[in-house]
Amino acid sequence: MSVSQTDCANVAYVCSVVSNRAAHMVAAGIASLLKRMKKPYVTVGVDGSVYRFHPTFPAALDQKIDDLLDENVEFQLMLSEDGSGRGAALVAAVATRMKLESQAHVLKLQMDKMNAS
Structure with missing residues:
Protein backbone atom coordinates (compact mmCIF):
# COMPACT_ATOMS: atom_id res chain seq x y z
CA MET A 1 0.00 0.00 0.00
CA SER A 2 1.45 3.34 -0.99
CA VAL A 3 0.68 6.73 0.49
CA SER A 4 0.11 9.60 -1.91
CA GLN A 5 0.74 13.29 -1.38
CA ARG A 36 -15.84 35.48 36.08
CA MET A 37 -12.69 36.45 37.99
CA LYS A 38 -13.12 40.11 37.00
CA LYS A 39 -9.44 40.89 37.45
CA PRO A 40 -7.50 43.17 35.11
CA TYR A 41 -4.51 40.82 34.80
CA VAL A 42 -4.22 37.06 35.34
CA THR A 43 -1.42 34.58 34.72
CA VAL A 44 -2.76 31.16 33.70
CA GLY A 45 -0.63 28.10 34.34
CA VAL A 46 -0.78 25.61 31.48
CA ASP A 47 0.39 22.02 31.60
CA GLY A 48 0.47 19.27 29.02
CA SER A 49 2.43 17.91 26.12
CA VAL A 50 0.04 19.31 23.50
CA TYR A 51 0.65 22.85 24.73
CA ARG A 52 4.35 22.18 25.17
CA PHE A 53 5.17 20.39 21.90
CA HIS A 54 2.47 21.16 19.30
CA PRO A 55 3.85 23.71 16.85
CA THR A 56 0.72 25.91 16.56
CA PHE A 57 -1.42 25.09 19.63
CA PRO A 58 -0.03 27.76 22.01
CA ALA A 59 -0.50 30.57 19.50
CA ALA A 60 -3.99 29.37 18.54
CA LEU A 61 -4.98 29.13 22.21
CA ASP A 62 -3.60 32.57 23.05
CA GLN A 63 -5.30 34.18 20.04
CA LYS A 64 -8.70 32.61 20.73
CA ILE A 65 -8.67 33.61 24.40
CA ASP A 66 -7.79 37.13 23.32
CA ASP A 67 -10.69 37.11 20.83
CA LEU A 68 -13.15 36.00 23.52
CA LEU A 69 -12.14 38.50 26.21
CA ASP A 70 -12.95 42.16 26.62
CA GLU A 71 -10.13 44.55 25.83
CA ASN A 72 -9.70 45.53 29.51
CA VAL A 73 -8.68 41.98 30.56
CA GLU A 74 -5.03 41.06 30.17
CA PHE A 75 -3.70 37.54 30.59
CA GLN A 76 -0.53 35.56 30.21
CA LEU A 77 -0.26 31.84 29.55
CA MET A 78 2.66 30.30 31.39
CA LEU A 79 3.91 26.77 30.84
CA SER A 80 4.06 24.80 34.08
CA GLU A 81 7.10 22.55 33.92
CA ASP A 82 5.87 20.14 36.60
CA GLY A 83 2.15 20.69 36.29
CA SER A 84 0.60 17.92 38.31
CA GLY A 85 2.71 18.14 41.44
CA ARG A 86 3.19 21.88 41.57
CA GLY A 87 -0.34 22.54 40.39
CA ALA A 88 -1.82 20.51 43.23
CA ALA A 89 0.47 22.20 45.75
CA LEU A 90 -0.43 25.63 44.38
CA VAL A 91 -4.16 24.92 44.55
CA ALA A 92 -3.81 23.73 48.15
CA ALA A 93 -1.78 26.80 49.10
CA VAL A 94 -4.27 29.20 47.51
CA ALA A 95 -7.23 27.43 49.13
CA THR A 96 -5.55 27.64 52.54
CA ARG A 97 -4.76 31.32 52.05
CA MET A 98 -8.31 32.09 50.98
CA LYS A 99 -9.70 30.24 54.02
CA LEU A 100 -7.40 32.15 56.38
CA GLU A 101 -8.28 35.49 54.78
CA SER A 102 -11.99 34.67 55.05
CA LYS A 108 -12.62 41.64 61.97
CA LEU A 109 -16.36 42.07 61.36
CA GLN A 110 -17.12 40.53 64.76
CA MET A 111 -14.58 42.80 66.45
CA ASP A 112 -15.99 45.86 64.68
CA LYS A 113 -19.48 44.88 65.79
CA MET A 114 -18.34 44.44 69.40
CA ASN A 115 -16.54 47.80 69.37
CA ALA A 116 -19.59 49.55 67.94
CA SER A 117 -21.80 48.26 70.81
Whole structure:
Protein backbone atom coordinates (compact mmCIF):
# COMPACT_ATOMS: atom_id res chain seq x y z
CA MET A 1 0.00 0.00 0.00
CA SER A 2 1.45 3.34 -0.99
CA VAL A 3 0.68 6.73 0.49
CA SER A 4 0.11 9.60 -1.91
CA GLN A 5 0.74 13.29 -1.38
CA THR A 6 -3.02 13.78 -1.37
CA ASP A 7 -3.31 11.29 1.49
CA CYS A 8 -0.65 13.18 3.44
CA ALA A 9 -2.36 16.51 2.74
CA ASN A 10 -5.70 15.13 3.93
CA VAL A 11 -4.20 13.81 7.16
CA ALA A 12 -2.44 17.13 7.75
CA TYR A 13 -5.71 19.00 7.18
CA VAL A 14 -7.63 16.79 9.63
CA CYS A 15 -4.89 17.21 12.24
CA SER A 16 -5.01 20.98 11.78
CA VAL A 17 -8.80 21.11 12.18
CA VAL A 18 -8.73 18.90 15.29
CA SER A 19 -5.90 20.94 16.85
CA ASN A 20 -7.65 24.25 16.23
CA ARG A 21 -10.92 22.92 17.61
CA ALA A 22 -9.13 21.72 20.73
CA ALA A 23 -7.45 25.11 21.19
CA HIS A 24 -10.81 26.86 20.76
CA MET A 25 -12.53 24.60 23.31
CA VAL A 26 -9.79 25.13 25.89
CA ALA A 27 -9.82 28.88 25.17
CA ALA A 28 -13.58 29.04 25.80
CA GLY A 29 -13.11 27.52 29.24
CA ILE A 30 -10.19 29.77 30.16
CA ALA A 31 -11.92 32.90 28.86
CA SER A 32 -15.05 32.05 30.85
CA LEU A 33 -13.04 31.71 34.03
CA LEU A 34 -11.15 34.94 33.39
CA LYS A 35 -14.42 36.81 32.81
CA ARG A 36 -15.84 35.48 36.08
CA MET A 37 -12.69 36.45 37.99
CA LYS A 38 -13.12 40.11 37.00
CA LYS A 39 -9.44 40.89 37.45
CA PRO A 40 -7.50 43.17 35.11
CA TYR A 41 -4.51 40.82 34.80
CA VAL A 42 -4.22 37.06 35.34
CA THR A 43 -1.42 34.58 34.72
CA VAL A 44 -2.76 31.16 33.70
CA GLY A 45 -0.63 28.10 34.34
CA VAL A 46 -0.78 25.61 31.48
CA ASP A 47 0.39 22.02 31.60
CA GLY A 48 0.47 19.27 29.02
CA SER A 49 2.43 17.91 26.12
CA VAL A 50 0.04 19.31 23.50
CA TYR A 51 0.65 22.85 24.73
CA ARG A 52 4.35 22.18 25.17
CA PHE A 53 5.17 20.39 21.90
CA HIS A 54 2.47 21.16 19.30
CA PRO A 55 3.85 23.71 16.85
CA THR A 56 0.72 25.91 16.56
CA PHE A 57 -1.42 25.09 19.63
CA PRO A 58 -0.03 27.76 22.01
CA ALA A 59 -0.50 30.57 19.50
CA ALA A 60 -3.99 29.37 18.54
CA LEU A 61 -4.98 29.13 22.21
CA ASP A 62 -3.60 32.57 23.05
CA GLN A 63 -5.30 34.18 20.04
CA LYS A 64 -8.70 32.61 20.73
CA ILE A 65 -8.67 33.61 24.40
CA ASP A 66 -7.79 37.13 23.32
CA ASP A 67 -10.69 37.11 20.83
CA LEU A 68 -13.15 36.00 23.52
CA LEU A 69 -12.14 38.50 26.21
CA ASP A 70 -12.95 42.16 26.62
CA GLU A 71 -10.13 44.55 25.83
CA ASN A 72 -9.70 45.53 29.51
CA VAL A 73 -8.68 41.98 30.56
CA GLU A 74 -5.03 41.06 30.17
CA PHE A 75 -3.70 37.54 30.59
CA GLN A 76 -0.53 35.56 30.21
CA LEU A 77 -0.26 31.84 29.55
CA MET A 78 2.66 30.30 31.39
CA LEU A 79 3.91 26.77 30.84
CA SER A 80 4.06 24.80 34.08
CA GLU A 81 7.10 22.55 33.92
CA ASP A 82 5.87 20.14 36.60
CA GLY A 83 2.15 20.69 36.29
CA SER A 84 0.60 17.92 38.31
CA GLY A 85 2.71 18.14 41.44
CA ARG A 86 3.19 21.88 41.57
CA GLY A 87 -0.34 22.54 40.39
CA ALA A 88 -1.82 20.51 43.23
CA ALA A 89 0.47 22.20 45.75
CA LEU A 90 -0.43 25.63 44.38
CA VAL A 91 -4.16 24.92 44.55
CA ALA A 92 -3.81 23.73 48.15
CA ALA A 93 -1.78 26.80 49.10
CA VAL A 94 -4.27 29.20 47.51
CA ALA A 95 -7.23 27.43 49.13
CA THR A 96 -5.55 27.64 52.54
CA ARG A 97 -4.76 31.32 52.05
CA MET A 98 -8.31 32.09 50.98
CA LYS A 99 -9.70 30.24 54.02
CA LEU A 100 -7.40 32.15 56.38
CA GLU A 101 -8.28 35.49 54.78
CA SER A 102 -11.99 34.67 55.05
CA GLN A 103 -11.61 33.74 58.72
CA ALA A 104 -9.67 36.95 59.39
CA HIS A 105 -12.37 38.99 57.65
CA VAL A 106 -15.14 37.37 59.74
CA LEU A 107 -13.12 37.99 62.92
CA LYS A 108 -12.62 41.64 61.97
CA LEU A 109 -16.36 42.07 61.36
CA GLN A 110 -17.12 40.53 64.76
CA MET A 111 -14.58 42.80 66.45
CA ASP A 112 -15.99 45.86 64.68
CA LYS A 113 -19.48 44.88 65.79
CA MET A 114 -18.34 44.44 69.40
CA ASN A 115 -16.54 47.80 69.37
CA ALA A 116 -19.59 49.55 67.94
CA SER A 117 -21.80 48.26 70.81
